Amino acid sequence: MTISKGTLRGSNRIKENDKRRIIDESQRKRRQRKVMEMLESDNYHDDPHADLVMSKKVPKFEDNLEQRSSRTKRKERSVDYYQFKYRKNFQQLVDEDRAESEAKQRPSYMDIQCGESQLPSRHFCAVCGFLGQYNCLSCGTRYCSIRCMETHMDTRCLKWAG
Amino acid sequence: MSWDSKSPKISKRRRSSTSKDVPTKAAKSASLKALIIDNGGYTIKAGYNRDEEPQIIPNCIMKAKSERKRLFIGKQIDECRDCSGLFFLLPCEKGYITRWEVQKPVWDQLFGKDVCPINDNPTIITQPLFNFKSIQDCMDEIFFEEYEVPSLFRCNPTDLAYLNYAKENRLSRNEACLIIDSGYSFTHIIPYIKGNKFIQAAKRLNVGGKLLTNHLKDIISYRQYNVMEETYVINQVKEDTCYVCEDVKAELREAAKPFSKNTIVKNYVLPDFNNIRRGYIQQANKTDEKEESCQILRLNNERFVVPEILFHPSDIGMKSMGIAEAAVKSIYSCPKIDRKALARNIIIVGGNCKFPGFKERLYAELRSLLPDLWDVKVFLPSDPITYAWKGGGALLKLHDFKSNLVTRQDYEELGSAIIQERFNNFMIDDSRLDDSSKPPKEQTNFKYLEKLKSRSIFGKQELCPSGSSNDPTNEENGAASNSKNEQGEDGIVDSNKEESNSVSDEASQDSFQAVEVDKGKKSKVTQEKQSEDDVDIDSDVSEEDLTKSLELFPFGTGSYL
Numbered sequence: 268m269t270i271s272k273g274t275l276r277g278s279n280r281i282k283e284n285d286k287r288r289i290i291d292e293s294q295r296k297r298r299q300r301k302v303m304e305m306l307e308s309d310n311y312h313d314d315p316h317a318d319l320v321m322s323k324k325v326p327k328f329e330d331n332l333e334q335r336s337s338r339t340k341r342k343e344r345s346v347d348y349y350q351f352k353y354r355k356n357f358q359q360l361v362d363e364d365r366a367e368s369e370a371k372q373r374p375s376y377m378d379i380q381c382g383e384s385q386l387p388s389r390h391f392c393a394v395c396g397f398l399g400q401y402n403c404l405s406c407g408t409r410y411c412s413i414r415c416m417e418t419h420m421d422t423r424c425l426k427w428a429g
Numbered sequence: 430m431s432w433d434s435k436s437p438k439i440s441k442r443r444r445s446s447t448s449k450d451v452p453t454k455a456a457k458s459a460s461l462k463a464l465i466i467d468n469g470g471y472t473i474k475a476g477y478n479r480d481e482e483p484q485i486i487p488n489c490i491m492k493a494k495s496e497r498k499r500l501f502i503g504k505q506i507d508e509c510r511d512c513s514g515l516f517f518l519l520p521c522e523k524g525y526i527t528r529w530e531v532q533k534p535v536w537d538q539l540f541g542k543d544v545c546p547i548n549d550n551p552t553i554i555t556q557p558l559f560n561f562k563s564i565q566d567c568m569d570e571i572f573f574e575e576y577e578v579p580s581l582f583r584c585n586p587t588d589l590a591y592l593n594y595a596k597e598n599r600l601s602r603n604e605a606c607l608i609i610d611s612g613y614s615f616t617h618i619i620p621y622i623k624g625n626k627f628i629q630a631a632k633r634l635n636v637g638g639k640l641l642t643n644h645l646k647d648i649i650s651y652r653q654y655n656v657m658e659e660t661y662v663i664n665q666v667k668e669d670t671c672y673v674c675e676d677v678k679a680e681l682r683e684a685a686k687p688f689s690k691n692t693i694v695k696n697y698v699l700p701d702f703n704n705i706r707r708g709y710i711q712q713a714n715k716t717d718e719k720e721e722s723c724q725i726l727r728l729n730n731e732r733f734v735v736p737e738i739l740f741h742p743s744d745i746g747m748k749s750m751g752i753a754e755a756a757v758k759s760i761y762s763c764p765k766i767d768r769k770a771l772a773r774n775i776i777i778v779g780g781n782c783k784f785p786g787f788k789e790r791l792y793a794e795l796r797s798l799l800p801d802l803w804d805v806k807v808f809l810p811s812d813p814i815t816y817a818w819k820g821g822g823a824l825l826k827l828h829d830f831k832s833n834l835v836t837r838q839d840y841e842e843l844g845s846a847i848i849q850e851r852f853n854n855f856m857i858d859d860s861r862l863d864d865s866s867k868p869p870k871e872q873t874n875f876k877y878l879e880k881l882k883s884r885s886i887f888g889k890q891e892l893c894p895s896g897s898s899n900d901p902t903n904e905e906n907g908a909a910s911n912s913k914n915e916q917g918e919d920g921i922v923d924s925n926k927e928e929s930n931s932v933s934d935e936a937s938q939d940s941f942q943a944v945e946v947d948k949g950k951k952s953k954v955t956q957e958k959q960s961e962d963d964v965d966i967d968s969d970v971s972e973e974d975l976t977k978s979l980e981l982f983p984f985g986t987g988s989y990l
């Protein structure tokens with residue numbers, strides 16, 4: 268590394284403050300939440316067959332069940348039946364579990380979630396993945412060098428800022 | 430439910446009922462034929478208890494860009510020629526089934542005649558810890574009313590992994606185990622003590638294989654090609670190239686070398702679904718003609734930085750402890766008497782354990798965080814993905830297992846609420862909840878144990894506000910024990926050994942205070958040295974000492990900084 272922390276901070280701080288917007292704490296949190304949502308998502312793109320209305324054509328269980336032909340009164344239910352009857356979003360499920368756990372004096376789903384780490388956090392450059400000891404003044408993202416800083420500024424820095 | 434490792438009665442009876450066409454090995458495993466399903470968020474492991482291996486089926490419906498006329502359900506994906514831009518419909522959200530319009534067709538396809546017919550067999554299916562009530566209601570309805578299984582049982586995959594390990598090692602019931610299940614949706618760390626889950630000390634880390642794949646997708650898209658739509662392919666890239674390193678700092682130094690001198694950098698040939706169906710690592714110094722028209726991905730620090738998230742979720746800004754730290758915390762939340770056994774019986778299962786180096790790194794971190802005098806052993810099964818499924822055989826061999834099966838008649842007569850109690854309380858000993866749920870004494874000072882919260886859930890004050898009769902030990906010991914109980918409020922009180930335990934708790938309290946006083950006299954440096962010594966010498970490390978040792982060895986041997 269050729270630049271020292273001191274010079275980078277000293278010379279750039281004033282310039283940056285003049286030029287660039289600074290994302291405040293709540294915006295940074297919102298950005299982090301968006302990143303976590305992306306990491307939890309099933310797909311990045313839209314359903315390629317969204318225009319086809321295909322989901323209704325899922326083969327039914329009975330198509331596969333010749334062996335069970337002796338059983339004629341078996342309840343046959345459409346896929347939509349269960350989805351309609353038991354549809355609940357995740358937050359609803361967690362809230363119900365919380366209420367039930369309190370009533371039954373048992374631990375809940377949320378109780379066993381890992382707490383915050385006691386270990387100091389490590390810092391990787393968001394651009395190249397190596398150690399990054401500097402913070403972007405605008406958004407707080409880590410970077411390791413002028414080069415990575417510039418890449419960051421040109422690309423993701425204010426991309427998700429609302 | 431109790432674990433009976435020998436169960437001589439059953440084996441005799443079974444031998445007599447063995448028929449000629451059944452191989453002896455299968456006959457040994459169980460008299461009951463049952464379908465065992467480990468219903469994971471990414472794959473379903475399914476098969477009969479007599480099968481050697483389960484079938485592994487993707488638990489999803491996929492849509493291919495190239496074939497607009499059909500869906501690929503579960504294992505039908507094998508019929509898909511072009512898996513680029515595959516679109517996933519997943520039944521689970523954070524590991525729990527919320528999309529029945531996806532789960533049901535996957536099950537229908539799986540239990541149909543072509544794959545793994547359910548027919549009229551008892552069925553055992555896994556569910557995650559704290560599976561939500563309405564999800565269980567729906568499972569009950571599907572299995573009893575639509576599939577019409579004669580009997581059903583649900584338990585956690587970690588229960589099966591524990592039973593498998595206990596059976597394989599002829600483990601005594603008194604030998605506690607820590608099961609770490611790191612799968613696609615999350616990572617669970619669950620202690621088993623005297624054959625039961627010790628839920629108060631269970632931990633869930635919201636990091637699993639899905640998050641790692643998505644992160645890899647993101648950083649490759651930022652640094653090389655846009656692969657955001659290629660979850661299927663990048664998941665394979667992850668499986669083929671990622672590993673867990675011993676020491677991140679050293680590994681980063683190696684990765685920073687020029688590519689010609691760097692042992693980490695690899696070129697990965699991406700599939701084109703024409704000549705190459707599955708990607709692979711390009712051999713150095715070898716150029717294949719068919720590779721010339723292909724896209725090559727260059728992987729360097731991505732190979733080991735991605736799985737680091739399991740150990741340090743804070744690397745991506747998650748405010749959560751990593752797998753080793755959580756395991757240590759879990760062990761210290763268990764009764765003192767079981768902690769050493771937990772440290773020497775750590776079983777790791779789930780897909781993430783297949784990263785090369787995972788076991789070694791976990792061991793190294795645990796080794797540095799736990800007292801030197803403790804034996805630390807981490808057991809990685811030969812196949813960590815099917816290990817839980819294989820425990821289904823051990824479950825069927827439990828001597829009172831048949832009485833735990835819920836029949837269709839039970840379901841119709843008793844209703845979902847009661848049968849779910851049976852499932853949810855499997856391998857949970859209620860008597861322990863009353864006695865051991867109070868945090869052990871050392872934890873009074875434990876910064877990161879939320880004492881108040883655990884008290885309001887388990888604490889005696891809430892359970893019996895009058896401070897009296899519900900507790901049998903209280904009645905037996907009469908007035909004499911009252912003062913003791915007051916003193917030992919935060920201690921571990923085993924119902925059988927209350928007396929002796931209280932005494933030893935008092936003793937440890939005394940020595941703890943002595944150490945405290947001692948420390949007060951010393952300089953800061955010696956203070957730290959002292960606590961370090963405590964970690965080495967005293968097997969019952971107090972909470973403060975643990976926190977100190979974390980400060981002293983922040984990254985274990987896999988150190989970085």
Ligand SMILES: [Zn+2]
Nearest residue numbers: 392395411415
């Ligand atoms: Zn960089």
Ligand SMILES: [Zn+2]
Nearest residue numbers: 403405406424
């Ligand atoms: Zn920035």
